[in-house]
Amino acid sequence: MFLEKLSISNFKNYPEAELEFSSKINCFIGNNGVGKTNLLDAIYYLSFCKSYFNLIDTQNILHNKSFFSIHGTYCKNDEQHDMISCTQKISQKKQFKINKKEYGRLADHIGLYPLVMISPYDRDLINDGSEIRRKFIDSVISQFDKFYLDDLINYNKVLYQRNALLKQFAEKNYFDSSSLEIWDKQMVKLGNNIFIKRKKFLTEFIPIFRHYFEFISGGQEKVTINYDSQLNNREFDELIAVSLEKDRFMRYTTAGIHKDDLEFSIFTYPIKKFGSQGQQKSFVIAIKLAQFEYTKKVKGFKPILLFDDIFDKLDDSRVEQLIKLVSENSFGQVFITDTQKPRIEKVFSTIEIDHKIFEIRENKAFEIPNGK
Amino acid sequence: MNNYSSKLVNRAVDELSKLPGIGRKSALRLVLHLLKQDIHEVEALGEAIIKMRLEIRFCSSCHNISDDELCEICRNPKRDHSTICVVEEIRDVMAIENTGQYNGIYHVLNGIISPLDGIGPNDLNIISLVDKIGQKKTNEVIMALPTTIEGDTTNYYIYKQLTPFGVLITTIARGVAIGDELEYTDEITLGRSILNRTPYKGTTEYKD
Numbered sequence: 001m002f003l004e005k006l007s008i009s010n011f012k013n014y015p016e017a018e019l020e021f022s023s024k025i026n027c028f029i030g031n032n033g034v035g036k037t038n039l040l041d042a043i044y045y046l047s048f049c050k051s052y053f054n055l056i057d058t059q060n061i062l063h064n065k066s067f068f069s070i071h072g073t074y075c076k077n078d079e080q081h082d083m084i085s086c087t088q089k090i091s092q093k094k095q096f097k098i099n100k101k102e103y104g105r106l107a108d109h110i111g112l113y114p115l116v117m118i119s120p121y122d123r124d125l126i127n128d129g130s131e132i133r134r135k136f137i138d139s140v141i142s143q144f145d146k147f148y149l150d151d152l153i154n155y156n157k158v159l160y161q162r163n164a165l166l167k168q169f170a171e172k173n174y175f176d177s178s179s180l181e182i183w184d185k186q187m188v189k190l191g192n193n194i195f196i197k198r199k200k201f202l203t204e205f206i207p208i209f210r211h212y213f214e215f216i217s218g219g220q221e222k223v224t225i226n227y228d229s230q231l232n233n234r235e236f237d238e239l240i241a242v243s244l245e246k247d248r249f250m251r252y253t254t255a256g257i258h259k260d261d262l263e264f265s266i267f268t269y270p271i272k273k274f275g276s277q278g279q280q281k282s283f284v285i286a287i288k289l290a291q292f293e294y295t296k297k298v299k300g301f302k303p304i305l306l307f308d309d310i311f312d313k314l315d316d317s318r319v320e321q322l323i324k325l326v327s328e329n330s331f332g333q334v335f336i337t338d339t340q341k342p343r344i345e346k347v348f349s350t351i352e353i354d355h356k357i358f359e360i361r362e363n364k365a366f367e368i369p370n371g372k
Numbered sequence: 373m374n375n376y377s378s379k380l381v382n383r384a385v386d387e388l389s390k391l392p393g394i395g396r397k398s399a400l401r402l403v404l405h406l407l408k409q410d411i412h413e414v415e416a417l418g419e420a421i422i423k424m425r426l427e428i429r430f431c432s433s434c435h436n437i438s439d440d441e442l443c444e445i446c447r448n449p450k451r452d453h454s455t456i457c458v459v460e461e462i463r464d465v466m467a468i469e470n471t472g473q474y475n476g477i478y479h480v481l482n483g484i485i486s487p488l489d490g491i492g493p494n495d496l497n498i499i500s501l502v503d504k505i506g507q508k509k510t511n512e513v514i515m516a517l518p519t520t521i522e523g524d525t526t527n528y529y530i531y532k533q534l535t536p537f538g539v540l541i542t543t544i545a546r547g548v549a550i551g552d553e554l555e556y557t558d559e560i561t562l563g564r565s566i567l568n569r570t571p572y573k574g575t576t577e578y579k580d
Contacts, residue, residue, distance in 0.1 A: 146559045157521045165487035179485070179493050182529045186521065 030360035114303035130261035213286035302332030
């Protein structure tokens, strides 16, 4: 599956643009602020029905215009051509169409054209709190396991109810174990399901991640991801029982899978504190590539890969490794942005791969002929 | 802001717009309609509402609405008093009655357990249910509560309270709706329906 053609109107800084892509590697080059990433965002829109950066759809309309539209033609199995369109008018609902037929629910579209975006913002995975890491695993697992998502939503409901009850106990100064126990029971059941699935997912995911990290770094650095959960050492029902006193004192639930985290380490030390910026960047890229690999396995075909600002914080040898890697057959269509034309051209002079380079200036994209 | 050139109209609109599903515009429409009506009809309406509110009672056994101490269902000797169907509210009694498939009696909880809304087990009619089962011979308790996490939790609480009596406790079936195409059924429902499948006995069972 790959994107053959993209045409956009009034999207972010582009009044009009029309591009035809290579089924392998496509590069957007240009100076800061010319709109390289906006093209990636347009492609992201077609897969996820929303922007990667700005969740307010109407703010993606070119200033002083009344609408934006994105049309993409995808080729599946070398013969089927589907046109996906997204139109957003000011003060109207977003319209999403496949071959001119509107979707009833956007959720029906998401997942049909899988895509993985690698961007400088990924460093949040390392720097932010544990919530973003739980969200990452939850979003990957939910993509192919609707029951997981259902259990997770219900777990959170039970958690809110249990916390509300603990607060009531403290405020009204009473305690009733039978009304707490019924929530514990639900929480243990749902929590165990989620724990087992997270664990199973990570056992498959971590080796793929390490494989990619070694490839990018040249195998010099030892990295690990460790699934940190209170349920690793204790059964959930036991854990809830021993945390009761603390829960009552704190007025919220202190133990459970909502406290899970992923520990990222390099040479056994936390990468957040002891990794260089380049190492951290390689780390999150390896995570995203592993997500790519995993999605590919589940969907049965290659997702599109977006690589925003690929040279950001990485040395030339790592970038060359990366481009070699994504040029391999196990990857499909790739989009890359960079500021330096000579740098990109140099990389491709050594690698024999079908590619197209677009130069972005004055809100337009110009294809640079490369004789291939 | 709302000047209808009459304080009486203003007051009537205020009161009517407190009702569920009625905004100020609809309230004004109703008031103006009532003004055009014959005065006796309006009197009859007001009287019906006041009488309903003053004289209605709740069944002392099942907490359903009633005109007497016991509601019509609980007084009916033809109904099976050994089967009790537990529901969240009075509307659910009406819904199940409309199916014409049930001949037992009911028990209205008047809510479900939800600490977020400040509702605990003691705010519900659970004690009277336990008393009833302790006093009368009961064969089966059917739990017909919402299929939400709060509904499930209430099911479990009542189950725990009733276990000492050794009474059969069942829940209503959950799954694919009758007449539905499988392809349009959501994955969660369909998945659960597969897991909780029932034995086939030559024909799918309906009571007529």
